[in-house]
Amino acid sequence: MTPSEGTSTVDKTTPPKIDPEHFRRLGHELVDLVSDYLAGIRERPVFRPMKPAERETLIQEVLGETGAHPETIVERFRTAVLPHAMGNGHPRFFGWVNSPPAPIGVLADLLAAAMNPSCAGGDHAAIYVERAAVRWLTEVISFPTEGTMGLLVSGGSVANLIGLAAARHWAAAQDGWSVRGEGLQCGRLPLVLYMSEEGHSCIQRAAELLGLGSGAVHSVPVDERFRMDVLALRAAIAADRASGRRPFCVAASAGTVGTGAIDPLAELADLCATERLWLHVDGAYGAIAAAVPTRRARYSGLEHADSVALDPHKWLSVPVECGCVLVRDGQLLRDAFSLVPPYLRTEPDRGFGGLPWFSEYGVQQTRGFRALKLWMTLQHLGRDGVRGLVGRHIALAQHLAGLVDAAPDLERLAPVELSIVCFRYAPAHLRADDEDLNALNKRVMEEVQASGAAFLTQTTLRGRFALRACILHYATTKADVAALVDVVRETGARLVVEPRKD
Ligand SMILES: Cc1ncc(COP(=O)(O)O)c(C=O)c1O
Incomplete structure (x- = not known):
């Protein structure tokens, strides 16, 4: 008999249903599995390359016509998937910018999936959890909270993309036109943004996606500490203006991915104010270190940024995916993204209304409950x-x-x-x-x-x-x-x- 026949005395249900008692038993077994896995990580190799046959078996696996028993599926996970982790759970993993999961974040993902809300907006708890978690993050890095809007996204790449999209919107509005209405096809001055040679590649990808082209990214040399050279930046801005281009944004790094260099944010903030440029700070890796008193001075100027990208799934160990973008002028961010079709219109404090919807501030409509793992991890810490x-x-x-x-x-x-x-x-x-x-x-x-x-x-x-x-x-x-x-x-x-x- 197969589970899909619906007469099994074990399941009494048709997939995807699982009988509540069965779910409880299975859940306890899984918690045991996860606990043993996490507790035993140090004893195992950090990384184990997969054998070609092991890879092929996973890639080529055939989906059955009839549903499998949950126990069979979990067993398959235990033997074929779990032993081949990426390695970032191990204390001797020093690769890229990948942390282990905070244990409470692992549990939070279970809870978030059980509730499974869409965090587009509305009057339900997940929305207010995200508001609180984002505010905590903002406070922890000493970024101004008043007027700032922040939202959780998949990671640093998307956080940078949203910040730069806001910058593009702002620059067009400053020049009296609408990038949302016109797009970039009406012969305006070519926009230029600046990042250091050590800036992250996702900034260039964002420029490409925003229709600016990779040629819009002016790569600025670094000093002996791999920080953006402000004199070289000044010269680049002057040269670009002289050649008929429109400098609009400096994308600084607060912790480069290569060496962890922090660009001179205070000087950059002054320069951006004088030159009337948007200051975006890519703090995906390093912004959180602004919380550390001995490092705080290096982040002076961060509070003047127009937008900041952070990545709680990096240094805070919030399980992936969890990035965050902060934009100092929350209304401007809403202007850059808000598009509410009739079927989604609500009024504040009426029915499902709630606060202005997160979906008006970014690219996602349906949004996961990422906030819970951040909310729990921050509280635990x-x-x-x-x-x-x-x-x-x-x-x-x-x-x-x-x-x-x-x-x-x-x-x-x-x-x-x-x-x-x-x-x-x-x-x-x-x-x-x-x-x-x-x-x-x-x-x-x-x-x-x-x-x-x-x-x-x-x-x-x-x-x-x-x-x-x-x-x-x-x-x-x-x-x-x-x-x-x-x-x-x-x-x-x-x-x-x-x-x-x-
Ligand atoms: C400085 C910096 N910016 C952006 C990113 C991209 O973040 P994500 O991989 O979360 O998209 C990274 C990733 O390592 C990074 O170190």
């Missing part, structure tokens, strides 16, 4: 917990930098601003040859990744291949960063003497 978590990671990065500096065969390639350390394996006799070192370090990274002992990724700094370790795990210790250094040095020493296989 408290303001002090946020400062403690981020501050601890910065201290660990400095410790790692110290180990790198003390090792004769390692070379650090960038200052440590936040929780990223960039370095390379560079024994003295190879230091003169960047090309050889680039190839060698790429192999070091790949072998360390495949080893399962630790995981780090890469960036390129001034043409040099850098091993890049980003510390974001709440359970990472000094012993973990020491283990990373050991495995890099051992791998490097072995590869220097081993002939290349490819």
